[in-house]
Amino acid sequence: MKIDRQTSGDPAFDTLLGGGLEARTITQLYGEPASGKSTICLVAAIATLRAGHPVVYIDTEGFSIERFRQIAGEDTEKLADRLFLFEPLDFEHQAIVIAEAEKVLKTQKPRLLVMDSATALYRTDLEKGRDALQSLTKQMIHLLGYAKRYEIPVIITNQVYMDTTRNTWYGLGGYALEHISKVIVRLEKAESPGLRRARLVKHRSRPEGAMIEYEIIESGIRSRT
Numbered sequence: 001m002k003i004d005r006q007t008s009g010d011p012a013f014d015t016l017l018g019g020g021l022e023a024r025t026i027t028q029l030y031g032e033p034a035s036g037k038s039t040i041c042l043v044a045a046i047a048t049l050r051a052g053h054p055v056v057y058i059d060t061e062g063f064s065i066e067r068f069r070q071i072a073g074e075d076t077e078k079l080a081d082r083l084f085l086f087e088p089l090d091f092e093h094q095a096i097v098i099a100e101a102e103k104v105l106k107t108q109k110p111r112l113l114v115m116d117s118a119t120a121l122y123r124t125d126l127e128k129g130r131d132a133l134q135s136l137t138k139q140m141i142h143l144l145g146y147a148k149r150y151e152i153p154v155i156i157t158n159q160v161y162m163d164t165t166r167n168t169w170y171g172l173g174g175y176a177l178e179h180i181s182k183v184i185v186r187l188e189k190a191e192s193p194g195l196r197r198a199r200l201v202k203h204r205s206r207p208e209g210a211m212i213e214y215e216i217i218e219s220g221i222r223s224r225t
């Protein structure tokens, strides 16, 4: 049987996910600003690069070379060589970039695709209403197609909005993103300063609510459990 899991770069996070990132699947990380979404994406990308595999990285928020360097350390230049970075400028361009990424998937055989964030540019297009939501859904179906065809894990991150009546953060993109992500992890700031929590919201073979605590550090994340 084919091995269909690979490390996220952090052992506790792997355990939370039931043994690592699952191939042929979209894993969604959502959470408030500074909860650690981009950090975890970088940690996973760098772990995949260290294992010798290329990575497709779609960054809508301005890729931080400085942060990549902090996490990758001495190997930065070597690892960055196999990082295929795409930086869409707006939501329409995001769809084009997703389509263009297939060339890399075909020729370079990456073992991970990251999209950080799936919804930041969508958010700025929200006034277009249903059209934007349909386009987001199409983009996510496109990514899921890649996950399945190329047998790789896809990580997407999702911005949140605060529902003030319930005092709760909700992920953007609603059902479009909820259904298509087979694993959903919510990242949140804990009570004590610097501490974060990753909580399993959806998983096919693990109990909902499972949780780890972690800190964001120079070299990535450090889990407490």
Ligand SMILES: Nc1ncnc2c1ncn2[C@@H]1O[C@H](COP(=O)(O)OP(=O)(O)OP(=O)(O)O)[C@@H](O)[C@H]1O
Binding pocket: 031, 032, 033, 034, 035, 036, 037, 038, 039, 040, 061, 067, 070, 216, 217, 218, 219
């Ligand atoms: N070198 C570092 N050492 C410790 N903490 C760091 C370091 N670099 C960044 N951080 C912390 O990481 C947090 C930001 O994490 P990250 O960028 O992963 O959040 P995010 O969930 O992607 O946020 P956003 O929604 O704004 O994109 C901030 O609290 C920042 O202080």
Ligand SMILES: [Mg+2]
Binding pocket: 037, 038, 039, 061, 116
């Ligand atoms: Mg981020």
